[in-house]
Amino acid sequence: MADRFIEPDSPELRARWGAFAWTAENAEQAKVIVGRYPAGRQRSAVMPLLDLAQRQVGAELNTQGWLPIPVMEYVAKYLDMPVIRVVEVATFYTMYNIAPIGRFHVQVCGTTPCMLRGSDDIMAACKGKGLKKGHTTADGMFTLTEVECMGNCASAPMVQINDDNYEDLTAADMERILDELAAGKQPKTGTQLPGRHTVEPAGALSNLTAMVDANHDYRGEW
Amino acid sequence: MPKVKVDGVELEVPAGATVLQACELAGKEIPRFCYHERLSIAGNCRMCLVEVKPGPPKPQASCALPATEGQEIRTDSEMVKKAREGVMEFLLINHPLDCPICDQGGECDLQDQSVAYGRGASRYHENKRAVTEKYMGPLIKTTMTRCIHCTRCVRFSEEVAGVDEIGALYRGETMQISTYLEKAAAHELSANVIDLCPVGALTSRPYAFEARPWELKKTLSIDVSDALGSNIRLDSRGREVLRILPRVNDDVNEEWLSDRGRYMVDGLTRRRLDKPWLRRDGKLVAATWAEAFEAVAKINPGSSVAVIAGDLVDCETMFAAKKLGGALGSTLLEGRQTGLAYDTSNLAAVNFNSTLAGIEDADAVLIVGSMIRDEAPLLNTRLRKAVKKGAKVFVVGPQWDPTYPATFLGDDLAVLGNLPAEVSDAFGAAQKPAIILGGAALGKGALGAGLAFAEQFNLVREGWNGFNVIHMASSRMGGLMLGYAQKGGIGDLVAAKPKMVISLGADEVDFTKFADSMIVHIGHHGDKAAHAADVILPAAAFSEKDGTYVNTEGRVQYAEKAVFAPGDAREDWTILRAMADALGVSVGFDSFEQLRAAMVAEVPALGVEGLADYGALPAAPSGAKAEGVIAGYPIKDRYLTNAIARSSPTLQRCSAELLHGESFAEAAE
Numbered sequence: 001m002a003d004r005f006i007e008p009d010s011p012e013l014r015a016r017w018g019a020f021a022w023t024a025e026n027a028e029q030a031k032v033i034v035g036r037y038p039a040g041r042q043r044s045a046v047m048p049l050l051d052l053a054q055r056q057v058g059a060e061l062n063t064q065g066w067l068p069i070p071v072m073e074y075v076a077k078y079l080d081m082p083v084i085r086v087v088e089v090a091t092f093y094t095m096y097n098i099a100p101i102g103r104f105h106v107q108v109c110g111t112t113p114c115m116l117r118g119s120d121d122i123m124a125a126c127k128g129k130g131l132k133k134g135h136t137t138a139d140g141m142f143t144l145t146e147v148e149c150m151g152n153c154a155s156a157p158m159v160q161i162n163d164d165n166y167e168d169l170t171a172a173d174m175e176r177i178l179d180e181l182a183a184g185k186q187p188k189t190g191t192q193l194p195g196r197h198t199v200e201p202a203g204a205l206s207n208l209t210a211m212v213d214a215n216h217d218y219r220g221e222w
Numbered sequence: 223m224p225k226v227k228v229d230g231v232e233l234e235v236p237a238g239a240t241v242l243q244a245c246e247l248a249g250k251e252i253p254r255f256c257y258h259e260r261l262s263i264a265g266n267c268r269m270c271l272v273e274v275k276p277g278p279p280k281p282q283a284s285c286a287l288p289a290t291e292g293q294e295i296r297t298d299s300e301m302v303k304k305a306r307e308g309v310m311e312f313l314l315i316n317h318p319l320d321c322p323i324c325d326q327g328g329e330c331d332l333q334d335q336s337v338a339y340g341r342g343a344s345r346y347h348e349n350k351r352a353v354t355e356k357y358m359g360p361l362i363k364t365t366m367t368r369c370i371h372c373t374r375c376v377r378f379s380e381e382v383a384g385v386d387e388i389g390a391l392y393r394g395e396t397m398q399i400s401t402y403l404e405k406a407a408a409h410e411l412s413a414n415v416i417d418l419c420p421v422g423a424l425t426s427r428p429y430a431f432e433a434r435p436w437e438l439k440k441t442l443s444i445d446v447s448d449a450l451g452s453n454i455r456l457d458s459r460g461r462e463v464l465r466i467l468p469r470v471n472d473d474v475n476e477e478w479l480s481d482r483g484r485y486m487v488d489g490l491t492r493r494r495l496d497k498p499w500l501r502r503d504g505k506l507v508a509a510t511w512a513e514a515f516e517a518v519a520k521i522n523p524g525s526s527v528a529v530i531a532g533d534l535v536d537c538e539t540m541f542a543a544k545k546l547g548g549a550l551g552s553t554l555l556e557g558r559q560t561g562l563a564y565d566t567s568n569l570a571a572v573n574f575n576s577t578l579a580g581i582e583d584a585d586a587v588l589i590v591g592s593m594i595r596d597e598a599p600l601l602n603t604r605l606r607k608a609v610k611k612g613a614k615v616f617v618v619g620p621q622w623d624p625t626y627p628a629t630f631l632g633d634d635l636a637v638l639g640n641l642p643a644e645v646s647d648a649f650g651a652a653q654k655p656a657i658i659l660g661g662a663a664l665g666k667g668a669l670g671a672g673l674a675f676a677e678q679f680n681l682v683r684e685g686w687n688g689f690n691v692i693h694m695a696s697s698r699m700g701g702l703m704l705g706y707a708q709k710g711g712i713g714d715l716v717a718a719k720p721k722m723v724i725s726l727g728a729d730e731v732d733f734t735k736f737a738d739s740m741i742v743h744i745g746h747h748g749d750k751a752a753h754a755a756d757v758i759l760p761a762a763a764f765s766e767k768d769g770t771y772v773n774t775e776g777r778v779q780y781a782e783k784a785v786f787a788p789g790d791a792r793e794d795w796t797i798l799r800a801m802a803d804a805l806g807v808s809v810g811f812d813s814f815e816q817l818r819a820a821m822v823a824e825v826p827a828l829g830v831e832g833l834a835d836y837g838a839l840p841a842a843p844s845g846a847k848a849e850g851v852i853a854g855y856p857i858k859d860r861y862l863t864n865a866i867a868r869s870s871p872t873l874q875r876c877s878a879e880l881l882h883g884e885s886f887a888e889a890a891e
Binding site for chain 1 (some may be wrong): 386387388389390391392393396401402403
């Protein structure tokens with residue numbers, strides 16, 4: 001896992017984010033989220049609220065969003081809980097960005113199944129587009145991270161970009177996706193194989209073939 | 223009461239016990255790092271693995287596993303031995319091999335347990351993890367590379383101290399223990415995490431590189447920084463006490479100690495009075511003992527003598543001074559230096575009757591005029607426990623942060639006579655209601671109203687006494703038992719215009735009121751009283767003499783002498799004995815044993831370790847009414863409350879940095 005470190009507290013950070021507050025829409029949303037938990041247990045809502053805050057910051061910056069310290073303090077105050085407990089949560093879960101991030105957070109899975117199916121090529125394609133592991137491109141468009149298994153092994157290799165997964169990738173697919181995102185278009189999400197919808201077998205069935213038409217009891221054959 | 227078998231021996235364990243506790247009851251040692259009896263169970267160090275049947279065929283963390291009927295537990299099997307070796311090897315993967323330069327060396331759980339349960343050598347050849355140091359304030363020195371992520375410090379701050387300021391950031395191997403934004407840990411119990419840390423990650427900053435534990439002589443003593451009488455251990459080398467650590471006493475301090483009591487220690491070697499001084503032409507000049515006693519003899523006060531006892535003195539000193547005063551024909555004794563004059567005719571009315579351990583069971587508590595975190599830090603942890611069990615707490619007095627939910631009823635004491643429905647309902651329904659009167663309440667004369675409150679809500683009932691007074695001076699209850707109280711408080715002494723005032727380390731007295739008296743100061747620190755004194759006789763601090771202390775709940779405890787007093791300073795009782803000779807009277811004792819015997823003969827309770835019995839609570843004075851507004855609490859600076867603390871550079875820095883926001887540049891190491 002890449003090293004993540006909290007963005008240090010600085011006067012500039014305070015000046016930029018010290019006045020953070022929910023937008024009218026998010027204030028409503030925050031109330032709904034807190035309302036899901038029993039009275040007095042409002043701090044259970046810390047995870048969805050951090051996500052909401054990260055998205056609001058993202059909307060303001062036109063990036064994927066991240067959590068500056070004053071924003072975490074705001075959430076802590078909103079939920080009436082110690083700041084350190086909020087920071088613990090935010091630093092534990094890697095989906096909270098604790099340092100500034102680009103418009104698109106490209107998370108390439110490099111765990112064994114993806115690696116066997118060619119994640120190295122995907123990495124190389126990203127590198128070819130000027131992305132560097134752990135860094136944001138100069139135009140602020142892409143941040144590249146190598147991550148561990150995202151649970152899409154049946155359609156490996158895959159990347160996650162912001163809220164979407166792109167699966168069954170080839171290097172060419174990866175380049176196209178990055179180009180389309182950079183051009184402001186929304187590429188097709190999910191599997192990139194034509195004719196495949198989700199993680200059903202690609203091509204013909206390779207096992208359990210007897211079950212195609214009707215249920216079949218394999219137990220006698222074991 | 224489940225029956226379990228530990229290593230083939232069957233025994234019955236209390237319901238709710240864990241497997242680890244069952245093993246301990248069976249006399250087996252279970253190694254552990256994260257488990258601590260007084261904290262919640264984390265189960266993250268895995269050192270306490272044992273084999274349990276029935277259950278999965280793998281070692282189990284005994285600290286987090288409940289003991290159930292019919293379990294067969296093995297702590298001596300090959301599997302357990304191997305599991306412990308494995309855990310130990312994993313823990314040591316990232317632990318630096320810097321024991322020779324680590325302050326924890328010699329008293330380190332990791333060191334001891336790796337010797338006892340480890341493999342002896344590591345098979346790990348990769349790089350070790352390194353973690354940047356974290357700033358945790360002037361008391362805690364951190365070397366976070368040594369941290370093994372047991373989270374005891376995090377749990378202590380959250381659960382016992384109630385101040386959420388230490389947390390575990392990041393995850394997995396990169397997990398780091400830190401305060402929020404590396405701010406100083408600023409609460410009054412912060413240094414207890416040093417004792418809790420099983421490795422050398424959190425060590426004492428002022429004590430850094432001072433000594434090794436095996437060089438130190440350990441002496442059992444009693445903390446004098448507040449009136450709780452926390453049980454402490456003085457670690458000394460040669461003539462110097464190097465550190466103070468808490469001892470376990472479940473009735474008093476459990477196993478915690480306030481920062482003030484712990485770090486007062488470096489005040490013991492600074493600003494000491496180590497030779498007699500005499501005031502000549504308005505200036506203090508050094509003198510010899512002979513000259514000093516000559517000067518005392520020359521005062522020739524007859525019976526016009528008053529004795530004022532300071533906050534830190536032991537009962538023996540006060541008794542010796544009382545005998546001296548008595549031999550001269552005076553009974554003007556007072557210990558309440560700041561002018562308090564509450565009624566002391568019945569000591570049950572000025573005692574913490576619920577006892578410190580007992581207050582945990584209270585279910586409704588009214589605190590009147592006490593900022594408990596400053597005045598008795600370890601009482602606040604008890605109240606926290608009570609609140610966790612469901613107690614309701616109400617406070618009369620200015621706002622402070624109790625760390626638990628409490629309702630503030632305003633500053634006006636008149637509220638005692640006109641309680642809000644919420645309070646009277648809570649106390650009406652309570653099984654074990656309690657009131658705690660603090661110094662600010664006593665100062666406003668609220669003792670009578672407190673007793674009336676106790677009568678109104680029947681605070682004294684079968685097996686429960688809910689009337690409590692919290693004192694701030696370690697000498698207070700002992701002094702009151704010895705008669706150090708005048709009806710009008712110290713005002714009576716002022717009015718008597720004594721020729722000679724004997725100050726027993728009385729550093730909080732306004733001596734301008736004694737302008738016409740000769741002031742003989744028997745004290746150990748060059749503090750406020752020394753500035754006013756005419757004759758200074760250098761005495762011993764609490765660490766330098768045997769002594770009896772009575773804490774605020776009336777618990778008689780004995781402290782032992784750790785080191786000799788510096789220079790020409792002598793133990794207090796010998797000074798008083800010699801003064802008797804100089805003044806030509808007899809006090810009736812020639813040795814410490816005789817003195818103690820005479821004291822016990824006069825006040826038998828002082829001869830028995832444990833709670834003194836003060837009898838039943840008196841009836842409230844008729845028409846007792848509390849009025850007045852509590853403008854503030856007596857302790858203005860919680861780090862600098864007595865002469866020793868004021869002399870301590872560590873506590874001075876705590877006060878400057880943590881209370882007054884001064885910043886200190888860190889020297890690069």
